[in-house]
Amino acid sequence: MIKLADALAASAVALGMMSTLGGTAHAAPESARVVVDRARNQVAVVGQGAVSAAPDVMRLSAAVELRRATAGEAFAAARAAAVTLTAALVKAGVSADDLTTNELSLGPEYETFPKVSGYRGAQGVEAIVRDLSKADRIIDAAAAAGEEVRLNGITFEVSNPGRAMEAARAAAFKDAGIKAKQYAALAGRQLGEVVEITEEVTGGPVPMTFAGSLAQDKASVSPGRQTLGINVRVVYMLR
Structure with a gap:
């Protein structure tokens, strides 16, 4: 059987080569964070999800x-x-x-x-x-x-971000599952049940400061859109 640590190291090298060669994999501080607990046969992966919402x-x-x-x-x-x-x-x-x-x-x-x-x-x-x-x-x-x-x-x-955050949460959990399944397969293991979930909300209000006189345009203020995101750390058992 492939050793878990060796498989993870090999996959990290492969991902780094794909990024260097202009492939579809891109390293990111959160998405690349994977923690393996060999004693407990667990893998912890961070998934990311984000949605765009119009402030009101x-x-x-x-x-x-x-x-x-x-x-x-x-x-x-x-x-x-x-x-x-x-x-x-x-x-x-x-x-x-x-x-x-x-x-x-x-x-x-x-x-x-x-x-x-x-x-x-x-x-x-x-x-x-x-x-x-x-x-x-x-x-x-x-x-x-x-x-x-x-x-x-x-x-x-966004006065009521609940629905947007539900969508971001679902996307983050799905992202974590895809990554965890890949790492389990690379290690010659199967992904087991979820044993822990921790989330972190990102994004939020966007401040704007005034400098000098106000613009003369009567429609000068625009709320734009905000990105509401969640990072979720999910711990899976490995079989």
């Missing part, structure tokens, strides 16, 4: 930032500007329930330490936009809420 939610991160002579003035001005910003977002179509304060700060600024030149107050808000047709209008409304407003960036998300 946008998160907008914005804030107001002001400088005043005293701490009290800076804090009051920041709070008032934040009220104006949130009112503009609600008017543009964001639900009040989808607004979250994510920053509140107040601190001194120095001319030359320890001489204080003024105080900086800031308050931030995260807005969840569930209707992407309103995305550009909401961004424009935030930018127009005052010169003290800063836009920190946006992130697109």
Whole structure:
């Protein structure tokens, strides 16, 4: 019978030659990871699965930032500007329930330490936009809420990735099975039952930051598509 370790070494060499010669096999850190436990007659293989999905939610991160002579003035001005910003977002179509304060700060600024030149107050808000047709209008409304407003960036998300992840999970498990079956055959063995499954989710929200002025195109924001993936480590018995 072919020794398991020898067969695996031979298959690794063959795969490396195919990659060098432009064949169909391509080495990848995850897909090439195979662990053999000879004492337990087991083989562990990592399978990969991925699907593409269209995001349907946008998160907008914005804030107001002001400088005043005293701490009290800076804090009051920041709070008032934040009220104006949130009112503009609600008017543009964001639900009040989808607004979250994510920053509140107040601190001194120095001319030359320890001489204080003024105080900086800031308050931030995260807005969840569930209707992407309103995305550009909401961004424009935030930018127009005052010169003290800063836009920190946006992130697109898939609000309900369950179905896409099911497809990715099935693809990853199938990929692991194909690899494990091949390694078992190369070792002169047969693939047995699954004894362990561990998964790792990859992909996710894609952040976008603002630089300079906003584009004049009223349809400048595009969510594109996201790749949702799963790496699954499956341990099989060998017969």
